[in-house]
Amino acid sequence: MDAPWADPSKNMLVKAALVDETTGILVDFDLKLSQNGPPFIVWGTGVNGGSSSFDTNAATHLKNNNYYYSLTRLQTSGSVTLNGEKLDVSGVTWMDHEYGAFGTAINPVKWVLQDMQLDNGVCISNYATYTSGAPVLNQKAKSEATVQRADGTTYLVESFLTPTGRTWTSGVSGTTYNMQFQIDIPAFNASLVVTSLMDSQEFPVLTKPTYEGVAGATGTFEGKKVTGTAWNEQSV
Incomplete structure (x- = not known):
């Protein structure tokens, strides 16, 4: 994965290869994704489901706060190759990013x-x-x-x-x-x-x-x- 430093929500490049466990088919992804519009801030705040009791300590906040945002209007284009057959694809993608505290x-x-x-x-x-x-x-x-x-x-x-x-x-x-x-x-x-x-x-x-x-x-x-x-x- 790679993205421009100035605005990493635009022109993100994703290249990946995996082997399907059941069939053994090789799957290659070669995609470009650009967010159209603002990010989606879950709970409106992006932190702890709207709770006001946030941990602001730099050393412990990731252990006690749950953070969550998404890019929900990613204009996506590129190709997916299945076992050597290349398929051109385009569409709208949703990317979640959740991190920090979430159970044990x-x-x-x-x-x-x-x-x-x-x-x-x-x-x-x-x-x-x-x-x-x-x-x-x-x-x-x-x-x-x-x-x-x-x-x-x-x-x-x-x-x-x-x-x-x-x-x-x-x-x-x-x-x-x-x-x-x-x-x-x-x-x-x-x-x-x-x-x-x-x-x-x-x-x-x-x-x-x-x-x-x-x-x-x-x-x-x-x-x-x-x-x-x-x-x-x-x-x-």
Whole structure:
């Protein structure tokens, strides 16, 4: 990875090669990414989910604060080469960067996350964390949403998530994941459904398997119909 020093959000170059563990196919990425518009500051502050009790000590703040921002409007172009077949690609990419305190090996955090890039220019990051248990199918639960308009205006508001539709159980880890969530955001008269585009999108390589699912979003925002690309992430 490389980027210009003057503005690292523009003209980022990403080159990577990996071998698919199941098929043995070589995958090469050669991409250029440039952010269009302001960054997405999660919680509106980017720190500790909006808590006012921030650790400002330079020696300990990374152990006690959780930091989180995203680049949600990355205009992306380049190529992906699969086993020697080069495919030209273009689109809009979402890049998360979260760091600092986030649970421990003894007390890991469980979470579900639904990110959305809507066709009205709004980006949404909705999440809930769990100390025990997990989302229950067809049961509405509290969550929290960061909502950003295209001009960068950002809001942190109450929301509700409801797992709906199908579930999928990993044959590797045995973990069951929800393939669809309904997200309701009363402050914006919004009701959105995030649905995974395919089932098998688990990363079982860590101590705690995580579902990292490319998804789609449909529904209404401020009473108007919207669609968009989305992300369905779960570590339960």
